Amino acid sequence: MEMNKHKADLDRQQNPRKRKVEHEEEEETDVLLTKKQNAATVKIHDLPEDMLIHILSRMSLKDAVRTSVLSRRWRYLWMYTFGKLEFDDRCDRDITLLDDADERSGIVIKRKKFKTWVKHILKLHRGQRVDSLVIRFTNLRLRYLSSDIDSWIYFAVEKEVKVFELNLSVEDGFHCGYKFPNIEKLLSRSRELKVKSPVFGSLRSLRLVDVDIEDEVVKYLLASCTCVEHLCIRASNATKNLEVVDPLANLKELEISDCCNLESLEISAKNLVSCTYQGKEISSPFKKTPNLTELTLGGEFCHSFIFEPKKHSSYSAQLVKLVLNLKTLTSERTNVPCDLPQLDSLKRLELNTVTKIGESFLFFLSLIKASPNLHELKIKLVYLLFDRHLPGSIPFVQRTPFPEVTPENAKCFTHNNLKVIELVGFIGLSRETPFIQRLFNVAPLVEKVLFDTPIGYYRFHPLIDSVAASEGTIPWLINHRMSLKAKRWAMDVKKNISPPRINFVIL
Numbered sequence: 001m002e003m004n005k006h007k008a009d010l011d012r013q014q015n016p017r018k019r020k021v022e023h024e025e026e027e028e029t030d031v032l033l034t035k036k037q038n039a040a041t042v043k044i045h046d047l048p049e050d051m052l053i054h055i056l057s058r059m060s061l062k063d064a065v066r067t068s069v070l071s072r073r074w075r076y077l078w079m080y081t082f083g084k085l086e087f088d089d090r091c092d093r094d095i096t097l098l099d100d101a102d103e104r105s106g107i108v109i110k111r112k113k114f115k116t117w118v119k120h121i122l123k124l125h126r127g128q129r130v131d132s133l134v135i136r137f138t139n140l141r142l143r144y145l146s147s148d149i150d151s152w153i154y155f156a157v158e159k160e161v162k163v164f165e166l167n168l169s170v171e172d173g174f175h176c177g178y179k180f181p182n183i184e185k186l187l188s189r190s191r192e193l194k195v196k197s198p199v200f201g202s203l204r205s206l207r208l209v210d211v212d213i214e215d216e217v218v219k220y221l222l223a224s225c226t227c228v229e230h231l232c233i234r235a236s237n238a239t240k241n242l243e244v245v246d247p248l249a250n251l252k253e254l255e256i257s258d259c260c261n262l263e264s265l266e267i268s269a270k271n272l273v274s275c276t277y278q279g280k281e282i283s284s285p286f287k288k289t290p291n292l293t294e295l296t297l298g299g300e301f302c303h304s305f306i307f308e309p310k311k312h313s314s315y316s317a318q319l320v321k322l323v324l325n326l327k328t329l330t331s332e333r334t335n336v337p338c339d340l341p342q343l344d345s346l347k348r349l350e351l352n353t354v355t356k357i358g359e360s361f362l363f364f365l366s367l368i369k370a371s372p373n374l375h376e377l378k379i380k381l382v383y384l385l386f387d388r389h390l391p392g393s394i395p396f397v398q399r400t401p402f403p404e405v406t407p408e409n410a411k412c413f414t415h416n417n418l419k420v421i422e423l424v425g426f427i428g429l430s431r432e433t434p435f436i437q438r439l440f441n442v443a444p445l446v447e448k449v450l451f452d453t454p455i456g457y458y459r460f461h462p463l464i465d466s467v468a469a470s471e472g473t474i475p476w477l478i479n480h481r482m483s484l485k486a487k488r489w490a491m492d493v494k495k496n497i498s499p500p501r502i503n504f505v506i507l
Contacts (some may be wrong), residue, residue, distance in 0.1 A: 049077065056084030057131075061121070075185045079124050084132040084163075087121075089114040115148055130156075132163035138170050149178055150185075157186065157200060158193045164200070165207040169235065179238060180213040183220050198224040200460065205230040206249075212238035222248060229253065232276075237261055244269060246288075257298070277301055278325060286315045293318065293345075298325035306367075309341040316341040324367075326353040343371040350378040357383055361435040365442060369413050377418060381425035418443035424452040428489030437497050448503040451493075453486035 044052070056064045056078050064078040078318065118135060132309075133156045137149075149166070156164045168176050181189070186199045200206070203225040213236050222228065232255040233239060239259045242253070245268040255276035256265060265285035269274065272289050278298030286292065292315055297305050302324055305312050322343065349371055351364060361379070368374060421439065426432050440446065485507055492505045 022399050033034040045071070046071070049073075052077055053082070053127075056369075057220055058080040059083075061087075065121075076126075081125075082129050082131055083126050084134065085121070085125075085130055086132070086134040087114070087118050088134070088136040090136060090138055115145065115455075118152065119148065122152065125159075127159070130159040130161050133159070134163070134165040134167075136165070136167040138168070138424060141449050143390065146178055153181060154193065155191045157190055157195060160195070160197060160202040161200075162202055163205040164203060165205075165209075166211055167207070167209040169210040175235065175237065177237075178211055178212050178238040180208065180211050180217055182214065183217055186217075200225050201227075208234070208236065210235045212236050213239050214238045215243075218242060219433045224251070224342070225240070229254070232257075233260055235260075240264075242266070246270060249273075255296075266368055277502060284311050286312075289315060289319075293320040295319050295321070296323040296325070298455075299327065302326060305341060309339050311392055312341055319346055321348045321350075322346055323350040323352070326351065340366055340370040344373065345370040346374055348378075350380070352380045352382075354382045354384055357429060358431060359430055362438065364435075365438065366411070368415055368418065368442065369411065370407045372417065374415065374418050376420040376422070378422040379424065379426075383425070383427075383429075398423040406418055413442060415443045419445065421445045421448070421449075422450040422452070426490075427453060427486040433493065433497070436493060440497060440499065446499075446500075446502055448505070449498060450505045450507070451490040452507045453483060453490055 011380045023075070025234075037411075044055075047055075050365045052074075056067065059067075060082075061084070062210055064081055068078055089358045091378075114137065119139075133152075135152055149168075152166065168178055170176070191200050200221060201224055203221075204227055206221065206225070206228060207230070209232070213233060215238075218233065218239070226247075227250050228248070229250050230253040231244070231251065232259045233242075234255065236259050239256075239262070240261050242259075242262065243266045244254060244256075245266060247273060251269050253270060253274045254267065254269070257276060257278040259279055262279055262282065264285055265277070265282055266279065267285045268288040270288060270290055272292055274294035275286075275289070275292060276296040277285065278296070279301060281300040281304045284481075303326075305316075305324070309316065349367065351367070364379060368377065421443070423436070426436075490506045494506070500502055
């Protein structure tokens with residue numbers, strides 16, 4: 001050991017070049033150690049303001065505002081954030097007071113304070129842009145607030161937001177009647193704000209719920225927002241004749257729902273992938289949608305899709321995912337249709353229905369048969385309880401959301417591609433067990449079954465729900481005892497009906 005060390009020293013002495021290289025390596029090592037030590041001691045306060053603003057922009061609005069108390073330097077930094085500004089009076093507990101309570105839902109909301117909070121934050125914001133602005137404002141019953149809501153929209157225009165959501169919906173169905181600014185107002189305000197790009201020129205996603213927007217405004221926005229990828233218009237009474245047509249190179253998702261005055265709808269968007277339409281029966285709106293693979297239907301149009309398949313043959317065969325929200329049928333459509341839509345490419349089918357106790361679900365098997373390549377099936381039930389002494393409930397529950405099929409009339413077939421079944425709201429009633437048994441017979445190669453047992457009981461009208469719940473006559477939600485009973489029934493299904501090879505999950 002001593003000899004080897006001695007030889008190494010002699011070698012360095014006789015070789016100056018090697019001695020220089022070793023010295024340089026030692027210096028580099030010292031520099032790296034110094035940098036690591038300095039990095040370990042750097043604190044967040046030492047970061048440049050641009051980096052701090054980037055960090056704050058990734059935080060929630062409230063958390064970002066709270067940082068203003070840290071020091072003088074931090075006091076105004078949150079005002080320059082460019083991330084997501086989100087205001088939601090339904091989940092904001094810091095702005096609630098007991099004198100403005102919604103007795104039915106138990107949510108306590110102080111509308112005036114919420115409006116003041118939104119106005120205050122938007123006024124203080126100093127950043128040049130904001131990526132996302134989301135405002136959900138419920139229980140809006142006073143029209144004089146229109147100017148305040150206008151200012152929220154103009155803020156979105158000024159900050160050139162990419163994502164904008166304005167949701168004014170209320171659970172009890174009240175329509176506030178707020179009207180989206182017309183084209184003249186939007187352009188005038190844009191000039192005042194000195195916005196260089198077209199109005200909402202940077203928009204990627206627009207979601208309007210319970211906001212009345214005219215056809216001309218929608219047409220203008222679609223022409224100006226060339227980058228828009230997602231468009232949702234729900235519960236707009238001013239929308240009547242809507243055209244969603246190319247060029248819309250980036251539009252991937254579209255929703256038009258509950259527009260009660262809609263008379264016509266044309267959709268010709270070659271890159272559209274997902275669409276939701278819930279509303280009255282109109283002529284088929286899907287003109288040129290070669291890439292449409294995901295579709296959600298509700299209202300009268302949903303029934304047309306089932307009972308008049310020829311009207312929808314131009315696009316039904318290309319669907320990969322289909323969601324049907326089944327509601328009450330008219331009296332002339334209670335018989336099983338002779339033909340069903342051809343769903344040759346369908347991989348996932350979701351059936352959501354509100355039904356009275358005692359209905360047969362065997363009609364659902366017909367939809368499974370019409371989907372030869374179906375891989376996943378989800379059925380969600382919401383049972384409708386009714387009291388003959390309560391007004392308005394009897395006419396509704398006398399109808400059914402789907403045709404009645406008896407066990408004798410149910411066709412026998414085998415579906416070997418169905419692998420996953422999800423059952424939501426099944427609680428062990430008399431018609432459920434035979435249906436599930438028949439389902440297992442139809443799909444012998446099922447690999448996984450998911451039971452999600454808890455579900456709400458709904459009445460004909462929210463007001464009746466409120467009265468019944470307050471009087472204790474009918475439960476608003478299934479109680480803990482009913483939930484345990486449903487789980488025990490699901491365990492019996494697993495033990496006595498389900499094949500042992502199936503992965504059986506109970507929630």
